[in-house]
Amino acid sequence: DAWPRTPLAPGEMLAAQSALPDREAQEPGSPEEDQAGRRAANASSERGAAASTPDYGEKKLPQALIIGVKKGGTRALLEAIRVHPDVRAVGVEPHFFDRNYEKGLEWYRNVMPKTLDGQITMEKTPSYFVTNEAPKRIHSMARDIKLIVVVRNPVTRAISDYTQTLSKKPEIPTFEVLAFKNRTLGLIDASWSAIRIGIYALHLENWLQYFPLSQILFVSGERLIVDPAGEMAKVQDFLGLKRVVTEKHFYFNKTKGFPCLKKPEDSSAPRCLGKSKGRTHPRIDPDVIHRLRKFYKPFNMMFYQMTGQDFQWEQEEGDK
């Protein structure tokens, strides 16, 4: 029985979910990638002049989606999987199942790149994972779709999320201030989206109402950095693809401090992700980190039980 019975049963989790207001429901998933909704309509030309092969084939609705999580490593995963010749992906985030749903499926299909028979169409929009309507909407489009979630230690994820907001709005309060409803009482503000997104078990519960676990792959954001080829092997197996993306495609760039691609899909030159990926995080009060770890622990345990995978976020030393 992979389902959690403690501390919250699934029904109770749904109740808990609706009880948590989302203070920043409309917050963009990623400012630098947030042009998506606007740019998506032109996305088929997004590959630009650098694309060496003409766009043969036809546009199809995606057969696989990277649905989250924000700041989990979703861009790194998408850029790595699109190296595969049997994958074609849209570069921007279409935000169809959250912000652009009223535009309709034809709009969505038109956003996709053309594919040849046998090629998989993909997109990534990390906000889907925390969008209440997304599972139902995606299910009604394609009940056999494959879903990929890149997860990361929720404490680090929250700090990464905050770091991104801070880079756009330097005047916001400190992380330590935003994290609490009442700091003296140690009451964490779970309605702050930076914290709420990391309650993975809660969001997953929503997806499991529509999709069996076998249709969802959970990628470790931590392992994607230390062993990108290992995680990519799992992704390719899950998508039913030959293991084409391997160690040979990655190199560790010391300056960047992250693995980079030797040959991205649209170029023959090596490329690391941009400046907004792999930012330096501000130093956070260790006591606040400690309290957040305690806050997430039961939800993490529940998430491990639900997925049958131990992501080892309790083992980590500091916040990395």
Ligand SMILES: Nc1ncnc2c1ncn2[C@@H]1O[C@H](COP(=O)(O)OS(=O)(=O)O)[C@@H](OP(=O)(O)O)[C@H]1O
């Ligand atoms: N290869 C490689 N290069 C650079 N960055 C990498 C890579 N693999 C994973 N990561 C981690 O990805 C984090 C950003 O996650 P996302 O791409 O999901 O962010 S977003 O939600 O789309 O804004 C980003 O978070 P921060 O380090 O906090 O900036 C990185 O830690």
